[in-house]
Amino acid sequence: MTSVRQLVCSRSLLRLHKPPRVQTSVSGHGAETRLFSSSSRRGTVMPAWVIDAYGSNGVLRFTKNAGFPIINYPNEVVVKVCAAGLNPLDVGMRGGYGAATLSMKRDPLSIKQSGSEFPLILGRDVSGIIMECGLDVKYFREGDEVWAAIPPWKQGSLAEFVVVSGNEVSHKPKSLSHTEAAAIPYVATTAWSALVNTGGLSKDNCANKRILILGGSGGVGTFAIQLLKAWGAHVTVTCSQNAERFVRGLGVDHVVNYTAGPVEEPLSALEKFNLILDNVGGDTERWALNLLKPWSGAKYVTLVTPFLQNTDMLGIADGMMQTAATVATKALKHLVKGVHYRWGFFAPSGPALDEIRDMVDAGQIRPVVEETFNFSQVPQAFEKLEKGHARGKIVVQISKAGDEL
Structure with a gap:
């Protein structure tokens, strides 16, 4: 039997390439067209860990002025990050691994200049709370607790907020805390x-x-x-x-x-x-x-x-x-x-996470967390990850679920 999720996703996929709404303003310099997103009313900056160049752990930089994520496509959602999981891929990406392919994925027509991916936010796992939904998102609503694996060509979860596709996100297992949930998606x-x-x-x-x-x-x-x-x-x-x-x-x-x-x-x-x-x-x-x-x-x-x-x-x-x-x-x-x-390759999939969520809540799968770090300890979390031989995942706590959305 076809699930509600499958029906909704199939309809959303038909609209996946629908251009975002735009609005035009007129100034002294002529007409200016920009992407419209109601998330712009939330603010323009947020706290995040970023890198401005590829390298070792020293390139990690904390800023309170990272660009606030904007919904550019109607099937996207903005998630307030409660916890982020780290993976060996994050260490590789920090050093430039896969930069050529990921740059092509971000900019297929090579319109942007080299280095346009910076400042880059790492982190592939997210567990958090939806604070805003795009126009075509029907399966989720504001306030839903969700988890997702973020594709490596997108900005990551070591930030206060992140944007993910509705096809990549899933409702979080009810039996897990956000810290536990962030250990699983990627x-x-x-x-x-x-x-x-x-x-x-x-x-x-x-x-x-x-x-x-x-x-x-x-x-x-x-x-x-x-x-x-x-x-x-x-x-x-x-x-x-x-x-x-x-x-x-x-x-x-x-x-x-x-x-x-x-x-x-x-x-x-x-x-x-x-x-x-x-x-x-x-x-x-x-x-x-x-x-x-x-x-x-x-x-x-x-x-x-x-x-x-x-x-x-x-x-x-x-x-x-x-x-x-x-x-x-x-x-x-x-x-x-x-x-x-x-x-075999990583493939983001909300429907797969739906099935995994059910297995988690049924007690068939449990999270395996090696160590948890605070948001201020991201460099230490990377150092731990680089040592290798981890049994399970490294998780960074970003914010509490009860914080003001």
Whole structure:
């Protein structure tokens, strides 16, 4: 049965490219046309952590004068940020990782000058309260508590307010605080995209499938474990000895300690797998695909791809050509061996978060928060994230839900 969310979203998508309302004013210098948004009445600046150039932690700068987000399209909402989650991607983006591709996504026609993305606000996870809705938003209203994963080409959540698309946002789980909720959206939609969209798994076909997660104690890994166990899969993970008890507490069936020696040896002794989710990369491709059941539709899905690195180094056109050649060569090489090689990517999705919300409220998935920082401690939060080996997510508390909207 088609849900209300699906009906509303399908109608909103038809209006997605509808131009925003404009109003024209006449001054001594002639007519001036500007985007109309009622959010302009709220003020023009807000507190935020920004970067003005790519670099190390020293480029992070706190300002009370960041530009207030404006609704430019009728399917957008303004969210008052209560909590923001950090991800390894934020550290990469701070240093310029993916800058070429993200700049093209922000400005496809290359109209703006180089560096026009600055000041740039990082942060991909948000949990907060809707303070304003665009003209075409029907599924949400002001005052709704929501969560979302923000695409990396948009301004992020390390700010008092952020704008997101109605197709990216979802009602927050009622059972979670904003701090807990901010630990889930980005890793959840990344894992969902890899396992469901790319891997073809679902709650209806996952029972008794054997899944291997390489790198199971990080944000994506901890979410994937819980999702797959809720769907009835048999889950094996690799992690350090220190994290073994932690991942077992999430319900995994078998753990291989990578600090005890090469993991390919103990993994090769196990029954072969239906799907492998690779969060590690490196030389794992050399041996991991041999762990799959051949000629059974088995898939290897890696989240560690050279796509952004290629476009950063070679430019958009040459980088995309190199990327296409690489993935095609690898896919063909392994297809003749009876297994499917795939790349997985983050994909923002409000409907996916709707389903995940229901699983959270049903007690099937819980947030895994490594550490919480105050808004004034964003540089320290990045330092913690850079150290790696985190078990779960780093969350920054921006404001309290009871603050004046």
